[in-house]
Amino acid sequence: MPEGHTIRRLADDHAERFVGAPVRVSSPQGRFSDSAALLDGRTLTAADAHGKHLFLGFGEAGWVHIHLGLFGKLGFGAAPPPPPTDTVRLRLVNTGHYADLRGPTACALITEPEKRAIHERLGPDPLRGDEDGERAWQRISRSRTTVAALLMDQKVIAGVGNVYRAEVLFRHGIDPYRTGRDLTRAEWDALWADLGELMREGVANNRIDTVRPEHLPEAMGRPPREDDHGGEVYVYRRANLPCHICGTPIRTADLVSRNLFWCPRCQPPGLPGGEKG
Structure with missing residues (x-):
């Protein structure tokens, strides 16, 4: 299972590639299709990490909460993306980049209060500046x-x-x-x-x-x-x-x-x- 440094790096990579501009959001696998349709074309506003949890913010539409678990993979590439396989749970695409998520333990659209509840049940993260141990x-x-x-x-x-x-x-x-x-x-x-x-x-x-x-x-x-x-x-x-x-x-x-x-x-x-x- 990826450790916290990997998830923080993924948050930083999303921020660098996607934050501040509209993204196309899809779920080729189909298990995230309803939420993807709500987010498609919206601007990614933030990328956050706490421990092994990744959060992608879409303003008032909420946050995509991702936990890779033991088998999840999240990879990036240059646009245009190749045709997706049916294992891709979530795909983000903009004019320069794409990101594909496969096999996560969790991938769900959540509200701000639900995100806050996840933070509250987790211990302090050495990579977050708001904690001192x-x-x-x-x-x-x-x-x-x-x-x-x-x-x-x-x-x-x-x-x-x-x-x-x-x-x-x-x-x-x-x-x-x-x-x-x-x-x-x-x-x-x-x-x-x-x-x-x-x-x-x-x-x-x-x-x-x-x-x-x-x-x-x-x-x-x-x-x-x-x-x-x-x-x-x-x-x-x-x-x-x-x-x-x-x-x-x-x-x-x-x-x-x-x-x-x-x-x-x-x-x-x-x-x-x-x-x-």
Whole structure:
């Protein structure tokens, strides 16, 4: 499932290509046809993102709410677009660009109050400038749930997925099985700030890179990562491979139906975190 940086990048891409001008709106698949007919020819006025939720604004007509889920894809191209396939749920077209949405978990026309309700049920997003992590801390600091599970709970913090979860905990030496209430405020503030920095870099580069300069392949004389996810990481999808820092095999386990990755030496159990490097 795309993480929050991808959705923010999609919002920015829509803003760059479509906001401020009329767009043709259609649903070749047919599942969004009624709403597409209401929006066709209207001006796209805004593109917004909160966590893994994308919102396309059409003024008084409302917002298209999109959640890609595990299988959704949203791609762009130069106009004129090719003939659509019957898998395209939503197509936007203007004089210069087109965008096709396929396979989303959600694609619905919603009202402003309905959009506001979605924001209210989500936790703070490190990529949104109106949040400082305080709301998340209030929940985390009272919770007996593991910090690894809390970071994936979109009601606690929005936009963090499996990669950022594993990587930010490693970068701060935090055992993923520590409970939220065992985190110190200083640790949480450092995690929040680091997530914001990493995710903003992800938006800019359109991929996840979490390895500090001194641990990059060229600095350490090691081969670069070979993975279809791209980007250099410390622990994600590196089960049984040696830790870049200490050489200990990376461990993996199932936690809340997702694979968790960590270094048992760099992230020792029961101890306060300490930033690596």
